[in-house]
Amino acid sequence: MRKGEDKMKNAVETEKTEAVKTERDWKEDEEPDMDRKLEGNMNTDLKNKERGGETVHLEFESYSHNEQFARVVSAVFAARLDPTVEEIEDIKTAVSEAVTNAIIHGYEKEIGMVHLDLTIAGKSLTIVVRDEGIGIANVKQAMEPLYTSKPSKERSGMGFSFMEAFMDEVTVESEPGKGTEVRMVKRIGSIFPL
Amino acid sequence: MENGANYKVRGTVLYALMPKEVDHHSSQEMKLGIAEARGRRKVTRLVFDFSKTDFMDSSGIGMILGRYKEMAAVGGEVFVKDASPRVKKILEMSGIYRIIQSWDGQNEERGR
Numbered sequence: 001m002r003k004g005e006d007k008m009k010n011a012v013e014t015e016k017t018e019a020v021k022t023e024r025d026w027k028e029d030e031e032p033d034m035d036r037k038l039e040g041n042m043n044t045d046l047k048n049k050e051r052g053g054e055t056v057h058l059e060f061e062s063y064s065h066n067e068q069f070a071r072v073v074s075a076v077f078a079a080r081l082d083p084t085v086e087e088i089e090d091i092k093t094a095v096s097e098a099v100t101n102a103i104i105h106g107y108e109k110e111i112g113m114v115h116l117d118l119t120i121a122g123k124s125l126t127i128v129v130r131d132e133g134i135g136i137a138n139v140k141q142a143m144e145p146l147y148t149s150k151p152s153k154e155r156s157g158m159g160f161s162f163m164e165a166f167m168d169e170v171t172v173e174s175e176p177g178k179g180t181e182v183r184m185v186k187r188i189g190s191i192f193p194l
Numbered sequence: 195m196e197n198g199a200n201y202k203v204r205g206t207v208l209y210a211l212m213p214k215e216v217d218h219h220s221s222q223e224m225k226l227g228i229a230e231a232r233g234r235r236k237v238t239r240l241v242f243d244f245s246k247t248d249f250m251d252s253s254g255i256g257m258i259l260g261r262y263k264e265m266a267a268v269g270g271e272v273f274v275k276d277a278s279p280r281v282k283k284i285l286e287m288s289g290i291y292r293i294i295q296s297w298d299g300q301n302e303e304r305g306r
Contacts (some may be wrong), residue, residue, distance in 0.1 A: 064219035071217075071249070089249075089280050096251040100218040154225070154260035158252040158288055165287065 054080070058116040062103040062131070070099045070116055070129075077118045078125050081188040090166035090185055091125065098129035098161040098182045105149065106133025106180055123187050127167075130181040136174040143172065199224050201231035206238040212247045216254035224257055238270045241297050245276035249254075255288040262293055273297035 024138035060066045071092040078091050095116075102114045110133075117128040137141045142149070143157055145166075163170045169185040199220065200211040210228055229238070240261055244250075251285045262272045275297035277285060285291060 053269050064217075064222065068215060068220050092249060093251050093284070096217055096249075096253075100251070100253055104218065154221075154256040156252045156256035156259060156288060158255060162252050162284075163285070 039157040054120045056118045058118075059113050060116070062110070062112050062114050064100075064103055066114070067099050067103065069094055070114070071096050073116070074118060077120070078186075078188070081120060081123065081125060083188045087186065087188055089137060090177060092125070094163045094166045094170075094184055094186075095127060095129070097163050098127070098184065101159055101182070102129055102131035102133065102180065104153070104155075105133035105136075108134065110119070125186045127184045127186070128181060130179065131183075132179040135176040135178050135180055137176050139172050139174050199227055201227055203231060203235060203237065206236055207241060208232060208235075208237045208239070209241045209243055210244045211245070211264075212250075214246055214248060216247055216250040216257070218251075218253035221253045221257035225260065228261060238264075239273060240265050240270065241273045241275050243275045243297075244278065244281050247281055249279060250281050250284050252288070253292060255284070258290060258294065262290075271295065 013172050019148065056073070058070075058073060060069060074095040075088050075092050078088060083091070099114060099116070106112070106114075112131060112133055115128070115130040117126075118128075119126040119128075141147055143160040144157075145161045146157040148155040160170070160172075163182070163184060167184040169183075171183045173183075174180040199213045200292075202209050202211075208228070208231055210224065210231070213224070216224075242258060258272070265272050272294040273296065274285065274294055277296075
């Protein structure tokens with residue numbers, strides 16, 4: 001706890017220094033109470049972090065080039081928890097698997113919206129990938145290693161296995177005709193311990 | 195091409211230079227690209243060159259398996275070259291090393 005607080009203070013000092021630098025760079029058109037404004041914003045940020053939550057919600061169309069987009073956004077958001085390179089790679093792989101499933105299984109040939117929710121609480125990153133596609137009738141079977149509903153599509157059947165291998169928790173809820181929600185949790189060595 | 199794959203044929207060896215990121219999106223393109231590069235040529239060995247790749251997921255595994263089946267059907271072989279530790283980990287987890295070999299250390303002359 002102590003260590004986390006210290007780091008938080010350091011972060012505040014750094015941000016203050018950065019703020020001052022930025023202000024100097026502008027030189028002209030300064031607002032007189034800029035310092036106070038910046039400090040106010042920082043306090044709000046810290047309060048959010050102390051409450052233990054930061055969330056990002058994204059919606060994107062189920063085009064396959066958005067798989068990369070989802071991975072990159074997740075990696076950048078996860079970087080706030082100061083993860084190792086390996087943890088980042090694990091997150092990118094898991095997100096890629098879940099989003100690919102939504103695109104090729106959930107929506108098949110249609111273009112629909114894929115929802116990506118990222119939440120940081122304490123040391124944990126929670127990733128929820130949701131679609132309003134065809135859904136999965138038998139979730140247990142879908143999660144079996146090497147099972148694929150599309151053998152002709154060159155699917156390896158390893159998507160869920162990879163998600164489970166790289167994340168600490170994976171739960172899947174699905175209803176045929178309604179859609180699928182994959183919830184994954186990754187616990188990371190955090191600078192804000194619980 | 196920033197994230198695109200490249201192909202070249204030397205003798206009966208087809209080299210596929212894998213893109214920076216091998217996912218469902220780029221795998222779809224690679225399937226077509228490899229088919230085009232093979233054309234009507236006699237290819238006995240297919241080498242997946244991962245020297246530029248830093249990301250791969252299970253879609254890449256599916257694509258490699260698909261190419262393996264095509265090559266096996268004509269008595270050909272499939273190899274993996276210069277995989278990064280991360281790509282190696284994904285390949286190992288998939289168990290694909292049981293059917294494809296590592297090109298590293300292979301005598302390239304053999305393929306000519």
